[in-house]
Amino acid sequence: MDKPSTQTPRAEELSIRTPARTQPGKQTPAKRLSGPTALAALAGVAAAAVVLSVAELIGAFFTARATPVIALGSTFIDFTPPWMKDFAIATFGTNDKLALFVGMAVTILLLACVLGIVAYRKWALGVLGVLLMGAVIVGSVVTRASVKPLDAIPTLIGTAAGLIVLRFLITRLWRMRQWPDMEAGLAAKDPERPATSRRAFFAATGVTAAASAIAATGGRLLSAARSNVAQARDSLQLPAPAKPAAAVPAGVQSKTPGVTPWLTPNNDFYRIDTALSVPEINVQDWELRVHGLVDREVRLNFQDLLDAQLIESHVSLTCVSNPVAGNLAGNAKWLGMPIRDVLKMAGIKDGADMVLSTSIDGFSASTPLEVLQDDRDAMLAIGMNGQALPLEHGYPVRMVVPGLYGFVSATKWVVDLEVTRFADSKAYWTQRGWSERGPIKTMARVEVPKSFAKVPAGRVAIGGTAWAQTRGITKVEVQIDGGPWTEAVLSTELSVVTWRQWSFDWEATPGPHYIKARATDGTGEVQTEKRADPVPDGASGWQSLMVTVE
Ligand SMILES: Nc1nc2c(c(=O)[nH]1)N[C@H]1C(S)=C(S)[C@@H](COP(=O)(O)O)O[C@H]1N2
Ligand SMILES: [Mo]
Numbered sequence: 001m002d003k004p005s006t007q008t009p010r011a012e013e014l015s016i017r018t019p020a021r022t023q024p025g026k027q028t029p030a031k032r033l034s035g036p037t038a039l040a041a042l043a044g045v046a047a048a049a050v051v052l053s054v055a056e057l058i059g060a061f062f063t064a065r066a067t068p069v070i071a072l073g074s075t076f077i078d079f080t081p082p083w084m085k086d087f088a089i090a091t092f093g094t095n096d097k098l099a100l101f102v103g104m105a106v107t108i109l110l111l112a113c114v115l116g117i118v119a120y121r122k123w124a125l126g127v128l129g130v131l132l133m134g135a136v137i138v139g140s141v142v143t144r145a146s147v148k149p150l151d152a153i154p155t156l157i158g159t160a161a162g163l164i165v166l167r168f169l170i171t172r173l174w175r176m177r178q179w180p181d182m183e184a185g186l187a188a189k190d191p192e193r194p195a196t197s198r199r200a201f202f203a204a205t206g207v208t209a210a211a212s213a214i215a216a217t218g219g220r221l222l223s224a225a226r227s228n229v230a231q232a233r234d235s236l237q238l239p240a241p242a243k244p245a246a247a248v249p250a251g252v253q254s255k256t257p258g259v260t261p262w263l264t265p266n267n268d269f270y271r272i273d274t275a276l277s278v279p280e281i282n283v284q285d286w287e288l289r290v291h292g293l294v295d296r297e298v299r300l301n302f303q304d305l306l307d308a309q310l311i312e313s314h315v316s317l318t319c320v321s322n323p324v325a326g327n328l329a330g331n332a333k334w335l336g337m338p339i340r341d342v343l344k345m346a347g348i349k350d351g352a353d354m355v356l357s358t359s360i361d362g363f364s365a366s367t368p369l370e371v372l373q374d375d376r377d378a379m380l381a382i383g384m385n386g387q388a389l390p391l392e393h394g395y396p397v398r399m400v401v402p403g404l405y406g407f408v409s410a411t412k413w414v415v416d417l418e419v420t421r422f423a424d425s426k427a428y429w430t431q432r433g434w435s436e437r438g439p440i441k442t443m444a445r446v447e448v449p450k451s452f453a454k455v456p457a458g459r460v461a462i463g464g465t466a467w468a469q470t471r472g473i474t475k476v477e478v479q480i481d482g483g484p485w486t487e488a489v490l491s492t493e494l495s496v497v498t499w500r501q502w503s504f505d506w507e508a509t510p511g512p513h514y515i516k517a518r519a520t521d522g523t524g525e526v527q528t529e530k531r532a533d534p535v536p537d538g539a540s541g542w543q544s545l546m547v548t549v550e
Contacts, residue, residue, distance in 0.1 A: 036118055039173055039201060046208040047166035048108060053212035054217070055158030059151075065144055065152035067219070068137045068158070068413045070277040073100055074361070075140035077274045082433035082535045089321045089328075090534075094271055094550035108274055119170050126166060127529055128225045130447020134159030135520060143300055145362025146415075163209055172201045226363065229280040233395050236283070236388040238335060241312040245333055246406040248314070251492035254501035256463025258448040262491075262501060263314075264330035266385050271392050272319045272328060274428070278391045279360045279413040286396050288342075288380070292356075292419035296346030302396055305382055308337040313377055316467055318440050320405035320429075321534045325445055329467065331499050332469060334400045336384030339417075342380065348419055356418045356425050357399055357411040365411045366427035366436055369419070369469035376402045376497065380414065396401065403470035404495035405538060435537035442468035442527040444476050444502075444519035451545040457510050461550070462488075463503040464517065472522035474498030478504045479516040488517075508549040516544045 041401040052068050059067035065074070077100070080088070092099040113131070119126020137155045141147060164240070176198065187410045261268075290298040312335045319328035342356075348369065355372055358364040372378045378401040384391060389395040394412030401409035407429045422436055430436045444466040449455050466473045472493060477485040488504040506515075518527045529542035 004306065017045070018531075033532070036120065036173055036177065037543055039114040040170065040196075041113035042116065042205055043166060043169035043173065044114065044119065044440055045109060045112040046116075046169060046205050047119075047130065047162045048112035048115065048133065048210070049212035050165045051130070051137075051155075051158040051162035052108075053158075053216040054161045055137070055154040056219035057215040057222070057258045058154035058219075060219045060226060062151045062154055063144075063147055064223055064227070065275075065277050066141045066147045066154075066281060067223075067277075068141065068155055069104070071103075071144055071147075072137060073097075073104055073142040073276045074102065074274065076104065077276070078362075080432070085258060085432070086321060086533065086535050089272070091492050097276060100276070111127055116166070116170075117485065118456060120173055122402050123170065124165075126170065127163065130159060130163045130166060133162075145358075146360050169201065169204060172204065176201070179257065185332060186190060194328035204213040227280050227435060229282060229395070232283065232393060232456045233388050233391060236396075238383045238386070239306050239310060241335055242309040243311040245312040245403070246494065248494060249492045252494055252501065254465070254491050254503045255489070256448050256461040256503040258491060259463040259501055259503070260327075260447055260465055262331060262499075263385070264388060265331055266332070266390050266393070269330040269332060269384075269390075269393060270319065270323065270328045273392075273412060274363050275361050275413075280391070281360060281396055281413060283396050286415070288397065288415060290342060290346045290417045290419070292417075293349040293352035293421070294419050295349065299531075300342065304415055305397065307336050308341065310337055310382075311377055311379060312383070313379075314494055314498045315400050315402045316408055316497065317400070317406055317467055318443075318467065319468070320407050320434065320438055320538045322443075323534060323539050324443070324531075324541050325451075325545075326539075329465075329499070332377060332385050334381040335386075335395075336379030336381035336400065337401070339378045339401075340374075340379055342417070343369075343419070346419065352419045352421060354420055354422045354425070356420050356427060357414050358416040358418070359394075359411050359413040360415045361413065362428075363411065364427045365399070365406075365408050366422065366425070366430060366435065367399075367404065368422075371399055371401060371404065371409075378402065379410075400447040403440055405440055407434060408436070433536060438537055440467065441538045441540050442466075442467045442473075442521045442525065443540075444470070444517040444527060446515060446517050446543050446545060449545075449547050450514075452547070454548045454550055455508060458509040458510050458550050460506045461503060462500070462506055462515060462517075465499050466517075468517040468519065468521035468527075469497050469499075469501035471525075473500040473519050475520035476500075476502040476504075477518055478506070479518075479519075481514050485518070510549050512546060512548050514544060514546055516542050518542045 022145045055068045088096040115129040139151045141152050288300045315330040316335050322328035353369050355367050358362055381398050381400045397414055398412040399414055445464045447464040466476050476488040478488050479485050488502040491501040493500050520526050528540050531544050
């Protein structure tokens with residue numbers, strides 16, 4: 001009696017839509033919404049919710065990055081072409097991950113509806129659908145970096161649970177089809193008819209939904225409770241540097257009120273990465289392997305770093321995805337071990353020209369070897385602004401390389417350095433259409449006034465930040481309404497690897513006005529006017545904004 005009927009879908013809908021009471025053709029849209037197809041779709045959604053939530057709950061006991069939702073999202077990110085990454089960051093900024101989750105939820109919801117309908121019409125196809133869903137999730141779980149095959153277990157159990165729930169719900173629907181009076185909510189005429197109804201179906205679906213929500217929330221809370229990496233980070237004591245940072249002179253901050261703080265607090269530091277779930281690494285487990293074209297492989301643990309001759313310095317980081325006038329840049333004081341020293345321990349073989357650094361979650365960056373060896377003090381950083389690295393910024397160890405965009409240098413949660421050649425390996429974003437090298441382009445940003453601001457006539461303070469890491473900023477010029485370029489007042493420079501702020505006094509007359517700014521770097525080169533998109537190696541062009549003076 002649980003067998004699906006062999007009627008064609010068309011006939012089957014007819015047989016159900018003509019219960020004794022209802023006249024064909026007189027159905028309201030509301031009625032059709034709760035027809036068998038809609039109910040089957042609902043069953044599909046409930047089953048998918050069970051697959052994901054059960055896996056999420058059991059996943060709390062496995063690697064956090066390997067729970068289905070996180071693994072699926074991460075896989076999606078890995079397949080993101082450069083234009084889409086650029087679009088996502090341009091549109092959603094640092095909310096790009098939230099946008100991804102919303103997109104995923106909608107996609108899963110639609111697929112689950114299809115799954116339910118297919119299962120109702122042909123059970124074998126429904127089974128296939130659930131197994132396919134399980135297979136896709138398992139596939140994306142086990143292909144994550146540093147994930148063990150056993151991490152597939154939560155998904156396997158979730159898939160089995162989803163299949164059972166789908167069978168249970170679809171069976172209720174088949175019964176309704178066999179007894180149309182039941183579907184219509186009429187009293188049973190046929191004594192054979194089991195006591196089930198549309199109401200019972202909704203009750204079962206409701207219970208499933210509630211149980212899924214509880215399981216998913218429970219899984220989340222359990223994972224959080226089981227992780228003590230955040231506490232360990234909070235109580236980590238940083239050693240004093242052998243070479244402390246140069247003292248910050250007075251006057252680094254722009255005199256114009258409202259300009260970004262010269263030193264970016266950790267909480268305000270921009271965050272860009274492919275990690276949907278921040279990797280949680282215990283310092284006891286952390287190890288860096290240095291290998292490839294080296295005389296001897298080197299393995300460093302966290303204690304080795306604490307014991308090393310650490311240096312401290314202010315370095316401004318910049319993201320290649322930062323548009324002209326964008327804020328994907330920050331300036332912090334970093335504490336770490338010079339990468340130069342680590343490479344010396346390993347000994348570099350002839351022919352190497354690149355170091356491929358890889359994070360625990362599979363991101364990688366290709367950094368020119370000479371940049372890691374010269375006196376710009378590229379480091380394996382463990383401290384940021386006097387604290388251990390925040391989890392989102394790479395705890396316990398990340399790379400900080402002055403002068404290069406983050407995507408080719410600033411590997412967070414770094415665990416592997418392979419000394420190699422540009423000709424032999426490609427980094428994460430290079431494989432996805434971005435460039436293999438990424439020196440930071442000279443950029444002047446106007447922060448005050450804001451674009452389209454209304455300002456009172458008279459003396460108006462213009463101000464902002466400029467950067468050209470490793471070359472330094474020697475001049476910022478401002479142009480009003482296409483007039484002459486006039487030099488702004490530069491704030492004090494700390495070093496060529498930190499950004500430099502500026503301010504400019506403008507006698508503003510009423511009406512609309514256009515402000516432009518450009519910087520000159522330490523080599524004397526003026527920032528290019530030529531507009532370029534962030535893809536493939538960073539945006540360029542002069543920022544231009546309109547303000548209204550009243
Ligand atoms: N592991 C890992 N490290 C990473 C990335 C990443 O996706 N994964 N993104 C890089 C990019 S593109 C940038 S701009 C910087 C940003 O560092 P922040 O988030 O600390 O500002 O990190 C770099 N390091
Ligand atoms: Mo970036």
